[in-house]
Amino acid sequence: MAAGGSERFEKIQMPAAYRLVAEAIEREIVTGRLRAGEAIGTEVELGRQFGVNRSTVREGIRALEEGGYVSRGPDRRLYASLPRYSRLSSRMSRAMVLHEVTFRELYDATLALEMATVAHAVVNVGEESLAAMEKNIAESEAVMDDPVRLCELDTDFHALLAKAAGNRVLELAREPASLLFFPTAEMICRRLPEGAPRMLQAHRLILDALRAHDAAAAATWMRRHLVDWRKGFERAGRDLDEPVERVYARTLAPPGE
Amino acid sequence: MAAGGSERFEKIQMPAAYRLVAEAIEREIVTGRLRAGEAIGTEVELGRQFGVNRSTVREGIRALEEGGYVSRGPDRRLYASLPRYSRLSSRMSRAMVLHEVTFRELYDATLALEMATVAHAVVNVGEESLAAMEKNIAESEAVMDDPVRLCELDTDFHALLAKAAGNRVLELAREPASLLFFPTAEMICRRLPEGAPRMLQAHRLILDALRAHDAAAAATWMRRHLVDWRKGFERAGRDLDEPVERVYARTLAPPGE
DNA sequence: TCCCATGGTTTGTCCGACAAAGTCAATCGA
DNA sequence: TCGATTGACTTTGTCGGACAAACCATGGGA
Incomplete structure (x- = not known):
């Protein structure tokens, strides 16, 4: 193989699916299409929409949860939310x-x-x-x-x-x-x-x-x-x-x- | 049941396991027992230590990753790290x-x-x-x-x-x-x-x-x-x-x- | 009317499996 | 001898299915 740095093409890398899920939902919130307090949908439903397994959805949710973009209601369901100061x-x-x-x-x-x-x-x-x-x-x-x-x-x-x-x-x-x-x-x-x-x-x-x-x-x-x-x-x-x-x-x- | 607010005991709630995993690792880093750059261990290994399934470990990892406390090396393995400004x-x-x-x-x-x-x-x-x-x-x-x-x-x-x-x-x-x-x-x-x-x-x-x-x-x-x-x-x-x-x-x- | 039982829904967790990608070491060729 | 190639092994990312616990709504019984 050629030495590093002089390649014609950069390595193409696919972001992980759970990250795409997280980014998609985050984008909806940041652009205002999903407003704080609105329900996001169930894990199964999201999995169906994105065409991925529920486990994958869950990993994406974890990231968003940590960032404060989604939170769980008292009923444990998912709601869009704004990061708290x-x-x-x-x-x-x-x-x-x-x-x-x-x-x-x-x-x-x-x-x-x-x-x-x-x-x-x-x-x-x-x-x-x-x-x-x-x-x-x-x-x-x-x-x-x-x-x-x-x-x-x-x-x-x-x-x-x-x-x-x-x-x-x-x-x-x-x-x-x-x-x-x-x-x-x-x-x-x-x-x-x-x-x-x-x-x-x-x-x-x-x-x-x-x-x-x-x-x-x-x-x-x-x-x-x-x-x-x-x-x-x-x-x-x-x-x-x-x-x-x-x-x-x-x-x-x-x-x- | 009694009316809300006048109970003797508050409802006892168990934090989810993936959260405990995340907190445990985060604590190691915050207290300095795990220093930035140190390897955390594989998902299977962590699952064994915590006594939980790999999926559960992964969910905990997602949260930490988002918080910047762990990151993946070029070899995709887990390393402790400090949140970037x-x-x-x-x-x-x-x-x-x-x-x-x-x-x-x-x-x-x-x-x-x-x-x-x-x-x-x-x-x-x-x-x-x-x-x-x-x-x-x-x-x-x-x-x-x-x-x-x-x-x-x-x-x-x-x-x-x-x-x-x-x-x-x-x-x-x-x-x-x-x-x-x-x-x-x-x-x-x-x-x-x-x-x-x-x-x-x-x-x-x-x-x-x-x-x-x-x-x-x-x-x-x-x-x-x-x-x-x-x-x-x-x-x-x-x-x-x-x-x-x-x-x-x-x-x-x-x-x- | 009020309380409780019941069933359906959703999450949290587990298990097992497999392809892709990376690592490492042994092997082969110059 | 040195370097490249191959192949075994490891680890991650994703999948499918499963089940208990918790929550919600609905309907039956006191």
């Missing part, structure tokens, strides 16, 4: 951990993302968002001595802020970093007693600034809030240039749902 | 399109993300990145009359910039928006003859600023570059509040690989 975000977060990004990368990116988010929120925030954040802060005050719960609420606070910003692209862009960044606050609150109150204070002042549509104050307090995290991180004896621990990947991405 | 990004982009985000959301988010990116790039840019961007600009100058190719190079330029910034979290955060944003420049270049030269000039000036580590100039030109896009978009008669067209989803996300 939260799922994509946790996958990204996991990928970041597996690729061993450092806390410095996480901090720098979060700083940029949260500053942009709060700037938009100051302009676009509505009453319901203000109420939700108010509720979040009240709940936080009630669990000051529970670092785990407190950090969940911290993550939620920033997610609410992002929703208040009214920009889903930005919201989605910040979420993967956020899911890794804010949980680390738990470790800081555990080691530094002043961590939790400072966090709460920052949240409250950010909320006040939003309510007053005061962009400068909001930016100032968000920055301080994040710089606080950094100081706390370093004071807790950690190095910004360590990679994020694998542990954080395990709590993410509800594997099935 | 590019794949996650295109999935996010597709999801944004399907959720009908508007050009305004895209523009605002891109502005924030690219400004942050260029700010980091000014500090961290290295020789290889400068060279790659130089090459990109030279190539762009050679295809000024081909909007499609030109826009690919535009997208690439900003990706190179992001790589130059040396922050993978930021790089990953900006990519989904970027994959939708820059392709729209094609439409603008097609309608406005001054579009392409202005784009090139902006790229060149940004590159010069990076080389001189001049943060102010880099920020200025990036901003102008993006504002130009916006002006072009509006001058082309488009409305920022339209949702991004479904068409853009179809060119994304190489479905299998």
